[in-house]
Amino acid sequence: MKKRALATAMWGMCASATAETAPQAALELYVDTKTQQIYAEPGPGRQKLGRFVRAEEGATAGVTATQSATAVSATPVAVVAAPVASSVKSSKWYDRIGLRGYVQMRYNQEAGGDAKDLRAPGDKFIGKDQGFGIRRARVVLSGDVSDRMSIYLQPDLASTPTGSSTTNFAQLRDAYADIYFDKAKTFRVRAGQSKVPYGWEDLQSSQNRLAMDRADALNSAVRDERDLGLFFYYSPGVAAERFSYLQKSGLKGSGDYGVVGLGFYNGQGANRPDRNDQLHTVLHLTYPFKFANGQYLEVGADAYAGRYKVASPTSVSIGGSTFTPSVNAPAEGSVDRRVAAHVIYYPQPFGFQAEWTVGRGPELDVARKTIRTKSLRGGYAQVMYKFDGEFGSLMPYVKWQTYRGGSKFDTNAPRMLVDELDVGVEWQPVKEVEIAVAYANMRRTDVTTAPYARVDGNLIRLQLQLNY
Template sequence: MKHVPLAAAFWTMCGAAAAEGAPQAAIELYVDTATRQIYAEPGPGRQRLGRFVQASDAPPPAVAPAPVTSERAVAATTTVSTPPVRHWYDRIGIRGYVQMRYNHELGGDAKDLKSPGDRYIGRDQGFGIRRARVVISGDVTDRMSIYIQPDLASTPSGSTTGNFAQLRDAYADVWLDAGKTWRIRAGQSKIPFGWEDLQSSQNRIALDRADALNSAVRDERDLGVFLYWSPKDVKERFAYLQKSGLKGSGDYGMVGIGVYNGQGANRPDRNDQLHSVVHFSYPFKLANGQYLEVGADAYTGRFKVSTASVTLGGRTFTPGVDASEAGSTDRRVAAHVVYYPQPFGFQAEWTVGKGPQLDVGRRLVRTRSLRGGYAQLMYRFEGEQGIVIPYAKWQTYRGGSKFDTNAPAMRVDELEAGVEWQPSNAVELAVAFANMRRTDVGAAPYRRIDGRLLRVQLQVNY
């Protein structure tokens, strides 16, 4: 049986009704801002066009012209059709998602584990809301788009309560050409460094991002200005990989360059020197329909470390910083490869560089080498019960944790295996087992802790 798009089927039925003289009902239509396809129901990334009724193909009945007696009468009987005015706020859409988590200790010193990716890991924890995002986005004009995203489940440093509202994204895209291949992005947005950092946590399979890449940019975001370029065919591939359920990272340009403050999201610059970044990523479409994405990123700048009194080895001291007034050297390069799950998938990233790190022996924060990355396997099953994606992820990191006080050395070795089930587009359930060996970088003596966890996450999309 030949399948017909929903909108086309509707117009076909309306045309038949019109031919039979039946009354015609109006329908609301929506357009996907990325693919420009028409839909008969709302959804993520779709903008409302309005209510429409199928026009009859039959010629209108003949009407005898009324006698015209003067030019004034002609003007009075002439109707000028004007298209309805579409305001900018008619182009704005609202969507979002909520993640609820639960971690259960299975062995080792799991109660003492701490992870920057999940604050609900550790002692005396229960259910927690990991994210509660609301996205307001759309095309204000044909050449300018906006994107604003607060998170309603943030916890400020030092707070004993959670679920505060905090800004994640607030930026505008200014398109430089009619084909929308060149754009300037200005505001607080994701820094184009690391494929997994750019991938939304709404789409990510593993519960947390790998520390090696995520330690480069706090909350993956900062305030800056970026230039992105995506040719038309590449732009279409990025859109397909994200909207098809293959969990792409989105369109951050085939090529991107930019400058940003460098101190992390929602933090002011501290040294009057900007970080600079360059990004490249290309999604190949193979002859068999398989998608393979490869790319590389690099950034450089100076980072100002925060220090405080600490007790280590029986001595209390405040570390000095072996760097200029502008801050410590902070630079990295990274490479990624993603073989999208169709049905088998694989992704991996690796980074090397230099950054600030506490040298306990010298009681100094000084520039030291860093390295790390991850590899992940996954398989995508699709059936009547929805989509099921089992996965396994290994990660490692050896380097400083620059965003934490005193930039302590961070040692991570972790293996996570789990499965994600999507019974519908609105609901996702993930269950995973994690074997963690990681440094508690939140407080001295910066112990390395081993533990095993059962992790559960429920996500609802709206």
């Protein structure tokens, strides 16, 4: 509407200003879609207004009194004639679709202990005989199809299927549409495969996250943070503006998943079909408060419940005994439910964030040689400080995490014991480039292979992220 009003005003100022002037060369004009600034050449974020003809100052013959007054008061310089063609009126839905993405390259170096034997769900390049690896290669196609619907499509070109000896396969991450119930976009339903609104850090994109990996206690709830279902979100205007600002300002926001969210999803994880005809239900509550001094604080809580069917158990050898565990659960699967709370004090410049979760889920009971429902708990705390200067943005951080509970997505759902401390810094010299360096002391269970040993090791970790 702003661009249309701008073009109309330009036409109103001088609709007939060229009636008695000599023909001039046509000039193409472009408008920046964010700032509404007019330009004479194309560029990023600029939309073509049309072709205009330059007219001499004072050429007002044939102009009505109102038009003449407008032209004189509005501009002391040359005026332009009506556009030959208006691209605003002829705009198609595909003109509003954007393309972006990012790539993350990782390198982990052993720095003591049994680092070569470490395994972590968040980084497949941890372990012996590792070199450079591409952790993420994302391309996002998104935009507004109309005033009432937007789309979001995101594949990852750096996936590794289970059991594969090669990397960098393409796999779907997100494929959904937001359908809005009102013009203000306060109420919407998200249909398709998307992030399940459980856990604040799980909703935060890897592109925005400060620490290298998500905390296991929260991330063990939903495989790849995503599932297929319907999610209803309520985002009042003030909160929606704050969510957007916190994500785009460099303060490491998680995005807009509503002040209130309610979802129904399969429960088996991303890119996996449902196995029990039993939908999971999730409830999400959060609010970003803004203090008088400009400081942002976000607090909230989440909960989900459902039944999860573990993968078929396999034979294991633990403590001198070899057995194939049974599954102590009904046909529809094991009880799977959790609650969590979060508090985020955004780095302005000092920041703090923490989350904690408790619940029950499937876990291998070695003594009983069975997989049964057991309790779980865990969380993390992180402090950070944001420096903005001539050489970009610098953000050091310290993160501690712990988890005691089953790893339901791994074969036999072994018990996972995690105690980890990360100390690192992220440097963003320009918005397109981010460099992160971290030291990590990891004490965690290798849940990939029996007898599920607990490994203690130290790593130096490097990451280069390219945003485009």
